[in-house]
Amino acid sequence: MDDMPHVEFRTSPPKYKHWRLNADGPVATLTMDVDEQAGLVPGYELKLNSYDLGVDIELYDAVQRLRFEHPEVKTVVLTSGKDRIFCAGANIRMLAAASHPWKVNFCKFTSETRNGIEDATAGSGQVYLAALNGTASGGGYELALACERILLVDDRSSVVSLPELPLLGVLPGTGGLTRVVDKRHVRRDLADYFATKSEGIGGKKAVQWKLVDEIVPRVRWDDIVSERARDFASSAARLPGGPAIELTELAKTRAGDSIGYRYVTATLDRDRAVAEITVTGPSAAAPAAMDGVYAQGAAFWSLAVARELDDLILDLRTNETEIGTWTFETTGSAERVLGYDKLLLANYDTDWLAREIVLYAKRTLKRLDVTSRSLIALIKPGSCFAGSLLELALAADRSYMLTGVFEEEDREADPATITVGPANLSGPPGNGPLPMGNGLTRLATRFLGDTGALAAVEKAAGERLEADEAEQLGLVTFTPDDIDWDEEVRIAVEERASFSPDALTGLEANYRFAGPETVETKIFGRLTAWQNWIFYRPNASGPDGALRAYGTGKRADFDRKRV
């Protein structure tokens, strides 16, 4: 699997091989029924509802569609179509054969989908209920942990377990350890025992230890699951659902070194190891009211951009691992961008669709924050880094903003400006509409501990800030003029390509999350970093490591030194 297949993340329910999505009024059921023979790459069978990236791509698609195409759904029951097994977690043969970057990228995407499930519960009031009609092991139990409530069938054989450590010599890598202690508040010593006991825990003890919320005898299973789902639906805080919005197939071209969508394009320069990404602003002013948004549906600019960026991030992460730097440019009208933001934020509290679009933008930007690529924003005349699009510059590791204009290109042009808008500011809703995983806005993270600087930026909201003002306010990093621009940007990109890719990943992972940590940032920071190290060590992935030894009858041969 060192030759990774090209992966497309676009799919839709008719194409699903592994999941069934049934909506019945306010309750939807998402059924995992993995096709053993339909793995994404050859070489393994997806037995016991185990999953690979292909299975997870469908789950991600279903979770997204539930939010846009099923506004009436308030509770999602996540269950299995197999008998006596909910899900056995990530497929082990797949993991054992996978390259290190593949494993890491796979776990990141899987984690993001689980965070998305929690976001549906917390942000949209679309509440997930894990109905474990059989054993949930490893990643299967981690999937359940992302749900608001976990029901386990009580049949003397079904259990929940995290057998990764004793069986495979790795960690539960998609949030399990963090969620057990930080979300479900399982006592750490019980959690320790649980994660070393490969046979898992079921019955009353699973409830006493807080590993599940409720156990239900098999004879009453269907009734109780339905009852709980209806109860959840009746108390769920989801805004009243208007007409559904179909997530129509994303128009995408991918040829040679360019990837194109309606509003987002990327040019891949493999020699310089850079992807030059451009986001185009709206081609018309925002509709006057939400009915105009409903009329446009998936074509509505804000939603289209969120979807296109989302797909592009996933595509580049998975298929273009040697492209280490992404530059972001924008082109279009700042006023229009701010107009779209304004419409959505004005209706955030009352209109489900306005809220869903903002939440989707939030998740896409969070995906950028945890992307292991250097991000550089290039702010030039004609750009529209304003409001929600300014977040791209604030998410970047650095930004360059041209002072003045390019004399030879267009000496009559207006100099570049950036504009802080309500989308960038904290509260309401919550900590601002587009918070990072640490719970703060990107501005609050940027100016952590410097309330004066943050206040000055807030005061400048709505103003078109030219380079000198933007630099003064701390909103951009460097402001070269026409004479220095090419050289400075060239050096920044070339330098990045010359550095150790590993060290850059570590640097960025540490710098991007100043301030408080949450379950989410702990998963991507603490847990993922340890898991990556463990994955890479011979004790897991070496020829005699536990991942390779699993199922062969051989015992793993460990270097016993504690590091």
Added chain:
Amino acid sequence: MDDMPHVEFRTSPPKYKHWRLNADGPVATLTMDVDEQAGLVPGYELKLNSYDLGVDIELYDAVQRLRFEHPEVKTVVLTSGKDRIFCAGANIRMLAAASHPWKVNFCKFTSETRNGIEDATAGSGQVYLAALNGTASGGGYELALACERILLVDDRSSVVSLPELPLLGVLPGTGGLTRVVDKRHVRRDLADYFATKSEGIGGKKAVQWKLVDEIVPRVRWDDIVSERARDFASSAARLPGGPAIELTELAKTRAGDSIGYRYVTATLDRDRAVAEITVTGPSAAAPAAMDGVYAQGAAFWSLAVARELDDLILDLRTNETEIGTWTFETTGSAERVLGYDKLLLANYDTDWLAREIVLYAKRTLKRLDVTSRSLIALIKPGSCFAGSLLELALAADRSYMLTGVFEEEDREADPATITVGPANLSGPPGNGPLPMGNGLTRLATRFLGDTGALAAVEKAAGERLEADEAEQLGLVTFTPDDIDWDEEVRIAVEERASFSPDALTGLEANYRFAGPETVETKIFGRLTAWQNWIFYRPNASGPDGALRAYGTGKRADFDRKRV
């Protein structure tokens, strides 16, 4: 360096090769003047005030002695005895030749010493001032970052820098990245640029970017440093200093498979990969008042135990990497332990020595929390897991408490009890006397999100709790009786030895720190985990990696895939 030398952490100023400690009234000066030829192991020269573990052991000793042997010192000026160089950081040739476990253990100890410097400032009001009389690079700048204030000489050549990423393909591994953004609040994009610019930043920009607090022309250097030190000393919150307490040489025997001190012993069972550690309680009741403590000095039980455990932890971590499990037992009188705690806590707010002893116990327990070994507490009749010693059981990954007695051993014995005391409870002082790195007590971390359970435990404070009550309250994990004890404990220890040591390290690092994260936990969680991964990857440590290539004139040959 795969054959690591045996390392002793005990030293004292007359033995220092690399540091000078001069106290002059309320201001002490700690001068780094590394002996190039006196590296801990052969194979490298400690040029430009670069350091290895030997240099850092002396620094740790000096920082400890400043707290106990210099109660009059309120400000410590940390500076260099070399011309135009403060410190070049960890020695690169040493790092390049070091084994992975050695590098990781070295960085952990170095980080702990830096946290100890911050603890002196925050806990004791003994404030550190970094007087950078020349360039501070890498770990040299990270050392400065641990100080409360950083002065840099302004001479057009002296800078601060974090050149690890561009020059060595690794991260600044002892807190630098975290402290830059989370402590000093350097803006993340400037911090990004700074960590990629190997030539560093000095002069006004270093102040503007908050990398240092003040720049001082060389002609005024001595005057200004003295003035700032005096100012700090006059406003420092250190309690009035009584007679100094000499940290006399720790009596230690280390023969074959046993390590012994006055109150702490360890038996190493290499076959079972376990160190059986026993802490003995006080041999007499606590003195009635602090004058009795001053009279006993370093022999005072609480101080002696903190020192002995501290040395044992460092010894086992460094010299016994294949001993993966540590068991903790105690023996003695719980009343006496509680008496010692009571005396110290009653005087914490008014007596510098009482406070120092408590703070030392806190730091030692924190060292345990970040130790990459499985910790198991064994609670048997005759033990004294009460108050400060109960923290050993609360720090453990699991605890086993005997129900009843060992019939064959002593059927008349009193069953084991544990006692929660004021040392275990939160506030005052601060979040309790013995908080973890996350800022919470071990009890609060244990019962995170379960205020009812925590309240029940607080209510039971002072009671001698037998096994069934202790289990009911959630204070111990398992309570086997005489019949099951040997088997259960044996299996727990054997299992631990059979698991992947790497996965156990990751598991424990994730479980032990539920709840909030701080600069300290971010350093040991997020930063350290990424650094360990980076250290292990061929891009850093492989034959063509950046660490090996440094100084050879060859460029590192990187696998360019971003992970």
